Every structure is written in structure tokens, then in C-alpha cells.
Amino acid sequence: MKKKLLSIVLAASMVTAVAAGCGKGSDEGGGKSDKPVELVFWHSMGGAGGEAITKMVEDFNKAHTDIKVKAEYQGSYDDAINKMKSSQQGNAGPDVMQLYDIGTRWMIDSGYALPMQQFVDEDKFDLSTLEKNILGYYTVNDKLNSMPFNSSTPILYYNKNAFKEAGLDPEKAPKTMKEVKEIAAKLTKKDGDKVSQYGYSMAVYGWFFEQFAAKQGLEFANNGNGRKDKATTVEFDKNGAGLNIFKMWKELYDTGNAGNFGRKTADTQNAFNAGKTAMMIDSTAVLNSVIKGVDGKFEVGTAFLPTINEGDKGGVSIGGGSLWIMDKKDKNRGKAAWEFIKFMVSPEQQVFWHKSTGYFPITQKAYDVQEMKDHLKKYPQFQTAIDQLHASPVESRGALLGVFPEARQVVETQIESLLQNKITPEEAVEKAATTINSALEKYNKANK
CATH class of the missing domain: 3.40.190.10 (Periplasmic binding protein-like II)
Structure with a gap:
């Protein structure tokens, strides 16, 4: 009887242990952890752009206790691509990567990233407020592959x-x-x-x-x-x-x-x-x-x-770069990366980004922010770029080549x-x- 009772206790302990282990999260993101999800963000912005990204990441981390993003400068876009290729061998690459516009076809073909459309659909995110001509470049077969970030013409x-x-x-x-x-x-x-x-x-x-x-x-x-x-x-x-x-x-x-x-x-x-x-x-x-x-x-x-x-x-066609969510085979990391990207393209952050660098705000809602209105009044030269972007047909969005x-x-x-x-x-x-x-x-x- 004692042996039978001992067996039952041991079995119950094992079930509890397994359940506890599952509760700490898995590759499929089945549970949550008390620790924040740590993400690595690779970018290629030096100077004022790099300083702006550092500030934006710091602000994100302060506002999100469950996610911690670490921004890492990788040198030029070409340098970043070469490091990305090497890192994929051990799945040691970033969770989010900034890539230049002309790397779009290569990234799609590589299979390294998850299509942004997947997160847009799951979250029912409204893309209609973003600049359609900017979105157009990164959209292939009606699917948004990456989120525009630093856009220029x-x-x-x-x-x-x-x-x-x-x-x-x-x-x-x-x-x-x-x-x-x-x-x-x-x-x-x-x-x-x-x-x-x-x-x-x-x-x-x-x-x-x-x-x-x-x-x-x-x-x-x-x-x-x-x-x-x-x-x-x-x-x-x-x-x-x-x-x-x-x-x-x-x-x-x-x-x-x-x-x-x-x-x-x-x-x-x-x-x-x-x-x-x-x-x-x-x-x-x-x-x-x-x-x-x-x-x-x-x-x-x-x-x-x-x-x-x-x-x-x-x-004119869009130049600059966009943000990609890399496929780390972990749903929790993917969702955390999506939260980070939504923050980076929010109206307030895009106004800060524009004022710091001169890149377009990719969301039209940025122009409703008073700070942006004041900025355009001070620097009316940028209105030219906005008007040119809106006057350009989507068909001029540019080519994709590997x-x-x-x-x-x-x-x-x-x-x-x-x-x-x-x-x-x-x-x-x-x-x-x-x-x-x-x-x-x-x-x-x-x-x-």
C-alpha cells in the first residue's frame, strides 16, 4: 500500500513539474514568463540617426516592462547583410533587422524573415493611415513583407x-x-x-x-x-x-x-x-x-x-529602409517584436524620427501632431517632399531585384x-x- 501511495505521489510530482516547466514558455510561446522578453535589434544608422534610435529604444523599454530591446549598430547595410548570413547558421541573428530598400527581394528569397502581413492580420492593424506610396514598395502580391521605417525620395x-x-x-x-x-x-x-x-x-x-x-x-x-x-x-x-x-x-x-x-x-x-x-x-x-x-x-x-x-x-520611388521581423521560431518573441515595430511607427515616434533625421513620417497621423505642424512651419522646404510623394503614382514605386x-x-x-x-x-x-x-x-x- 505504501509503495502504491508513493508511486501516486511521485507521478503527481512529475505532472506538476512538467506543467510548471511548460508554464515558463516554450518555442511555441505557450506560456508567459516573469522575465521580460529580450529582443535584439540590428540597425545601420550612424550619427543623428543612431542617436535617435537609441532614444526611441530607451523610451520603448521604459514603457514596456515585459519587453526589453537591445539596439546594436552593425555598420553599413551591406555589413549588416553579411553578418546576417553568418548568424543564420547558428540562429544567432537579431529579432528585428533594419534593411535597405534594395535588399527586399533578397530577404524575401532568403526565408529568414516572417512577412509583416502576418502580424498585421493577426492584430487587425490598420494600414490605411500609413503612406500608401511608401507601403507600396514593400508590398509584393498584396502582402506587406516589412514595415517601412526610414523612407526618403x-x-x-x-x-x-x-x-x-x-x-x-x-x-x-x-x-x-x-x-x-x-x-x-x-x-x-x-x-x-x-x-x-x-x-x-x-x-x-x-x-x-x-x-x-x-x-x-x-x-x-x-x-x-x-x-x-x-x-x-x-x-x-x-x-x-x-x-x-x-x-x-x-x-x-x-x-x-x-x-x-x-x-x-x-x-x-x-x-x-x-x-x-x-x-x-x-x-x-x-x-x-x-x-x-x-x-x-x-x-x-x-x-x-x-x-x-x-x-x-x-x-519618384521610395529609398531608405524598413524593419523586418526575423523568424526565430518563437511566437512570444515574434509578438514582442511586433509590439516594438508598432511603437517605432507610431505618430509621436515618427515625428521625433523625422525631426531628428529628415526621413519621412511613414504615418499620415504624424501630420496631426502639433509638434509636426510647428516643424513644417519652421521648415517649409520639407512640404515639397510630402507633395511630391503624394503626387507620385504607386506604379513608380520602384523595382525589386535580388x-x-x-x-x-x-x-x-x-x-x-x-x-x-x-x-x-x-x-x-x-x-x-x-x-x-x-x-x-x-x-x-x-x-x-
């Missing part, structure tokens, strides 16, 4: 004082690249062969090539810019987009009125701030730093990205060769298309 920056000195109306910025060419001639200042102020400049940047293609309303790649199906070839060599861009770039540069300060956009920006160029194309994200850099030396004007042709009906980082470098190499008179615009188009198509073929074979 290119705009024209110009020196209003220089316009006045040249007898130009400072409230009338050029709307086409033909007008840019004409106005640049009037703005350029020369002392013999030495140029003290170029009329216009833009960095040798593949993103600008993509933007001018979108502005023409033409696709960069086939299969609906890689959205109906994976892109297998580029389209810019067939639809005329590439040739129009290369010709425009070369003709403008050959006038001697357009400066070339290399691939780094910061170098062109510094030239503009110092008055060495009177107009430039750059991201909306640098507006704050431009205004601070100019420091009152002249009034900064902003305008839409000029069109290449008079009747172009396209718009080899986009390489594609940009290929385009930049061709632009440099073109400006150095090593190749013609026609040859630049052919070489860029051939090289990118070859990379696409290899990528698609490896990612069936």
Missing part, C-alpha cells in the same frame, strides 16, 4: 540667393532637365578655366538612375519591375529609359556647368553647402543637415525631381566611364544591361 535643392544674383526668379525652380541645363549656364561662375560655382551637380549614384527611370514612367526591370514575378532581365535597355538618362547626364556634364564630385553624396552636399554648386539632387533625408550646413549663408529652396522629358508622367546592390555599382561604373569619354551613352546602356542580366541569371538559378 530625391528632390532638387537650390540656392535661392544665387538665383536672385543671376536674375532668376527664386520661386521658380526648373521642372525639366532641359531647364536645369539652361539655368545651370546662368548660375555657373568662372574665372578663366576655373569654376568657383557650378550651376548644378549630382553624385554618381545608381539610385538617381533608378529615380529618373521611374520619373519617365518606365520600368527598370521586366515582369512588372520584378513584382509580378522575379525579374529575369532589365528593361531600361529596351524601353529607352537608360539611353535617355545616360544622354542627359553626359550632355549636362559636357557643358562645363555641371560639377562631378564623385560617388559619395556627402561630397556633393558639402559643395552645395559651401556655395560651390547652386543646385543639386539629393535625398529628402539630408534636408535637416543641409539647412544646418548652410547655416544661414543663403536661403535653401526645394523642388520636385525634374523630369527628363516634357511630358513624363512618372513619379542583385540590386551589384546593379547599382554597375550603373555607377558606366556613368564614370561615360563622363570620362571612355564609352558612349549607347555603350553604357549595353554594358550595364549585359552585366546586370548575367548577375540576375546566376542569382535566379541559385534562388529557385
Whole structure:
């Protein structure tokens, strides 16, 4: 009898122990723990962006006792991707990752992340308040893959004082690249062969090539810019987009009125701030730093990205990056990551983020916040970016390529060769298309 009783007690103890163990949580997130869920957030924001993220994460942690987020800077986006690939071998990567826009196709194909749409649907989260053109880039087959976070578009920056000195109306910025060419001639200042102020400049940047293609309303790649199906070839060599861009770039540069300060956009920006160029194309994200850099030396004007042709009906595509929830095979961690992302895109946080960095608020509700209204009143230049975003058709949202980082470098190499008179615009188009198509073929074979 004693043995039987002892067996019953032992069995009951084991059941209790198992139940207690289950209560502490499992890979399926079946229970809750007294300890906060700890999340790792990888980002690639240095400077003001990094400081803003640190503050946002601190505020989140203070407001959420059940979740603790640790933000870790990973260097450039490319550095972060390489670390991500290595970390996946031991499931040691982050819970949330910031990735640049052109890494979207790669991340989808990798299978490393969970689609954001899953969390949106489960939580019945209202996406209608977010900017549709920004959401559009990260939406494929009606499924949102990641949450937009640091979003930007290119705009024209110009020196209003220089316009006045040249007898130009400072409230009338050029709307086409033909007008840019004409106005640049009037703005350029020369002392013999030495140029003290170029009329216009833009960095040798593949993103600008993509933007001018979108502005023409033409696709960069086939299969609906890689959205109906994976892109297998580029389209810019067939639809005329590439040739129009290369010709425009070369003709403008050959006038001697357009400066070339290399691939780094910061170098062109510094030239503009110092008055060495009177107009430039750059991201909306640098507006704050431009205004601070100019420091009152002249009034900064902003305008839409000029069109290449008079009747172009396209718009601009979103640049920047988004937030991905990595698949850690743990429902509790996934839900915690979703709570963190909702916080990061809330109106108040997006106003703080915009004021700190210059990136777009991705939610329209941010413009109802008084702090944002005051900010726009102080810096009306940013209204240009908002108007341009809303005026852009969703069809101009940009392409998805698994080899986009390489594609940009290929385009930049061709632009440099073109400006150095090593190749013609026609040859630049052919070489860029051939090289990118070859990379696409290899990528698609490896990612069936």
C-alpha cells in the first residue's frame, strides 16, 4: 500500500513539474514568463540617426516592462547583410533587422524573415493611415513583407540667393532637365578655366538612375519591375529609359556647368553647402543637415525631381529602409517584436524620427501632431517632399531585384566611364544591361 501511495505521489510530482516547466514558455510561446522578453535589434544608422534610435529604444523599454530591446549598430547595410548570413547558421541573428530598400527581394528569397502581413492580420492593424506610396514598395502580391521605417525620395535643392544674383526668379525652380541645363549656364561662375560655382551637380549614384527611370514612367526591370514575378532581365535597355538618362547626364556634364564630385553624396552636399554648386539632387533625408550646413549663408529652396522629358508622367520611388521581423521560431518573441515595430511607427515616434533625421513620417497621423505642424512651419522646404510623394503614382514605386546592390555599382561604373569619354551613352546602356542580366541569371538559378 505504501509503495502504491508513493508511486501516486511521485507521478503527481512529475505532472506538476512538467506543467510548471511548460508554464515558463516554450518555442511555441505557450506560456508567459516573469522575465521580460529580450529582443535584439540590428540597425545601420550612424550619427543623428543612431542617436535617435537609441532614444526611441530607451523610451520603448521604459514603457514596456515585459519587453526589453537591445539596439546594436552593425555598420553599413551591406555589413549588416553579411553578418546576417553568418548568424543564420547558428540562429544567432537579431529579432528585428533594419534593411535597405534594395535588399527586399533578397530577404524575401532568403526565408529568414516572417512577412509583416502576418502580424498585421493577426492584430487587425490598420494600414490605411500609413503612406500608401511608401507601403507600396514593400508590398509584393498584396502582402506587406516589412514595415517601412526610414523612407526618403530625391528632390532638387537650390540656392535661392544665387538665383536672385543671376536674375532668376527664386520661386521658380526648373521642372525639366532641359531647364536645369539652361539655368545651370546662368548660375555657373568662372574665372578663366576655373569654376568657383557650378550651376548644378549630382553624385554618381545608381539610385538617381533608378529615380529618373521611374520619373519617365518606365520600368527598370521586366515582369512588372520584378513584382509580378522575379525579374529575369532589365528593361531600361529596351524601353529607352537608360539611353535617355545616360544622354542627359553626359550632355549636362559636357557643358562645363555641371560639377562631378564623385560617388559619395556627402561630397556633393558639402559643395552645395559651401556655395560651390547652386543646385543639386539629393535625398529628402539630408534636408535637416543641409539647412544646418548652410547655416544661414543663403536661403535653401526645394523642388520636385525634374523630369527628363516634357511630358513624363512618372513619379519618384521610395529609398531608405524598413524593419523586418526575423523568424526565430518563437511566437512570444515574434509578438514582442511586433509590439516594438508598432511603437517605432507610431505618430509621436515618427515625428521625433523625422525631426531628428529628415526621413519621412511613414504615418499620415504624424501630420496631426502639433509638434509636426510647428516643424513644417519652421521648415517649409520639407512640404515639397510630402507633395511630391503624394503626387507620385504607386506604379513608380520602384523595382525589386535580388542583385540590386551589384546593379547599382554597375550603373555607377558606366556613368564614370561615360563622363570620362571612355564609352558612349549607347555603350553604357549595353554594358550595364549585359552585366546586370548575367548577375540576375546566376542569382535566379541559385534562388529557385
